[in-house]
Amino acid sequence: MFGLLACVDLAKAQTLVIRNVALVDPDELASERSTLVLRDGVIAAIENPGARLSITSAREIDGNALFAMPGLMDAHVHAHRDGREAWHYPLYLAFGVTRLRDAGSHLGSALAARRPGGRDPSGPTVRWGSPPLDGAPPVLSFGLAAETAAAGRELVRMSKREGFDFVKVYDRLSPEAYRAILDEAKHQGIAVEGHVPLASSPIDAMTGGQHAIDHLTLVLESCIPGALEWTHADTGADSMALLTDGRLAAALERYDVSACDALFQRFVNAGTWHIPTLVQLRGAFALDDPTVTDSADIRLVPEAVQQEWADYRREAKADELRAGMAVYARQLRLVGDMHRAGVRLLAGTDASTEPFVVPGAALHDELALFVRAGMTPLQALRTATTDAARYAGDEPEHIGLRVGAPANIVLLSADPRLDIRNTRSIAWVVQRGEAHSHEELSARLQSPSMVDERSPPSLD
Numbered sequence: 439m440f441g442l443l444a445c446v447d448l449a450k451a452q453t454l455v456i457r458n459v460a461l462v463d464p465d466e467l468a469s470e471r472s473t474l475v476l477r478d479g480v481i482a483a484i485e486n487p488g489a490r491l492s493i494t495s496a497r498e499i500d501g502n503a504l505f506a507m508p509g510l511m512d513a514h515v516h517a518h519r520d521g522r523e524a525w526h527y528p529l530y531l532a533f534g535v536t537r538l539r540d541a542g543s544h545l546g547s548a549l550a551a552r553r554p555g556g557r558d559p560s561g562p563t564v565r566w567g568s569p570p571l572d573g574a575p576p577v578l579s580f581g582l583a584a585e586t587a588a589a590g591r592e593l594v595r596m597s598k599r600e601g602f603d604f605v606k607v608y609d610r611l612s613p614e615a616y617r618a619i620l621d622e623a624k625h626q627g628i629a630v631e632g633h634v635p636l637a638s639s640p641i642d643a644m645t646g647g648q649h650a651i652d653h654l655t656l657v658l659e660s661c662i663p664g665a666l667e668w669t670h671a672d673t674g675a676d677s678m679a680l681l682t683d684g685r686l687a688a689a690l691e692r693y694d695v696s697a698c699d700a701l702f703q704r705f706v707n708a709g710t711w712h713i714p715t716l717v718q719l720r721g722a723f724a725l726d727d728p729t730v731t732d733s734a735d736i737r738l739v740p741e742a743v744q745q746e747w748a749d750y751r752r753e754a755k756a757d758e759l760r761a762g763m764a765v766y767a768r769q770l771r772l773v774g775d776m777h778r779a780g781v782r783l784l785a786g787t788d789a790s791t792e793p794f795v796v797p798g799a800a801l802h803d804e805l806a807l808f809v810r811a812g813m814t815p816l817q818a819l820r821t822a823t824t825d826a827a828r829y830a831g832d833e834p835e836h837i838g839l840r841v842g843a844p845a846n847i848v849l850l851s852a853d854p855r856l857d858i859r860n861t862r863s864i865a866w867v868v869q870r871g872e873a874h875s876h877e878e879l880s881a882r883l884q885s886p887s888m889v890d891e892r893s894p895p896s897l898d
């Protein structure tokens with residue numbers, strides 16, 4: 439892991455030196471204290487702690503009591519519509535989230551945000567999904583209807599032309615339109631990701647080459663004999679409603695382990711990524727859990743969003759919550775089963791205005807849920823760092839804490855390998871080589887545009 443200084447004159451540019459810090463690279467079984475030299479947005483060198491460096495104009499951080507891990511990626515957000523980035527971005531930075539996978543927005547908002555100067559340049563690095571391609575009418579207001587195979591192909595071509603990183607597919611696509619989208623995406627060289635349409639199946643997704651599946655759509659149903667039959671028959675519904683109408687919860691006792699094991703092996707063979715978003719289900723259904731509904735994190739979102747969540751909690755139907763909680767509990771176990779089978783998993787939250795999902799903070803909750811499902815802290819951390827980089831197609835030699843890797847680093851005051859909750863012990867966040875202290879990050883969150891000035895938030 440150690441390397442000589444890159445063959446550049448470090449004295450010619452502002453350089454950040456983090457001295458004697460413990461490296462927590464999730465791909466490494468062991469780590470040593472090292473000195474990191476960051477320049478031009480990348481890790482320029484990793485030196486022994488005692489190395490003498492002749493660098494002028496360098497900013498230094500004493501890492502003696504700190505642990506350095508790669509910046510985090512939230513693999514499922516909706517951060518770029520209705521002006522959300524104004525309050526999402528400070529939260530992502532404060533919680534060490536330096537990279538996002540935006541899983542769909544209004545077309546105009548997405549195009550505007552992706553234009554030069556269209557969003558805050560200090561914000562996270564974004565992997566952009568197209569607006570959801572769906573049947574007619576689309577489930578979501580920002581969905582684009584692909585009523586026919588020809589329409590689906592045209593929307594794929596548009597997504598490629600406009601520079602989106604992947605095509606997002608959704609619940610109501612017909613089998614014909616879905617197959618056409620998958621086929622056209624291969625021709626255009628663009629990934630297909632998102633939901634498994636309710637009229638199709640995870641096997642169809644793998645056969646067609648879908649790169650990633652969000653929310654474990656139809657995975658649990660595929661493990662229960664007969665469950666896909668009602669999803670295929672109820673194509674006017676949406677995947678969230680199917681979790682709460684009681685049928686799936688009542689059928690959980692018929693879960694077929696052998697069927698699911700065979701499905702998991704196919705996921706492994708196909709290299710399909712899964713983003714479970716357990717924290718989104720928890721926020722939607724665990725409304726009797728004060729750690730969810732009364733978390734101090736909630737004060738970090740705008741008052742209007744807090745009120746929206748309070749209204750949701752008051753109006754939620756008890757029978758739907760019971761059904762949803764039963765499915766959520768089984769999904770939690772399912773994630774553990776998938777992990778043990780070797781299925782590729784990513785940490786994502788569905789952060790937008792989903793109930794009790796606080797952007798940035800929720801990713802740490804998702805990692806904790808992964809540990810509850812059976813991962814070690816280091817395995818959970820991989821899903822938001824090095825495996826996230828592999829999913830995004832980063833060069834293998836630039837993944838993790840290595841020379842040439844992006845200078846997106848989180849400095850912690852406690853070791854996350856011992857307790858995943860230590861990912862919250864953030865002392866510094868370095869994004870593109872620029873260091874932000876805990877105090878600075880907390881101060882940013884006290885902006886009146888984010889929260890009521892009478893109740894200023896804190897990261898503590």
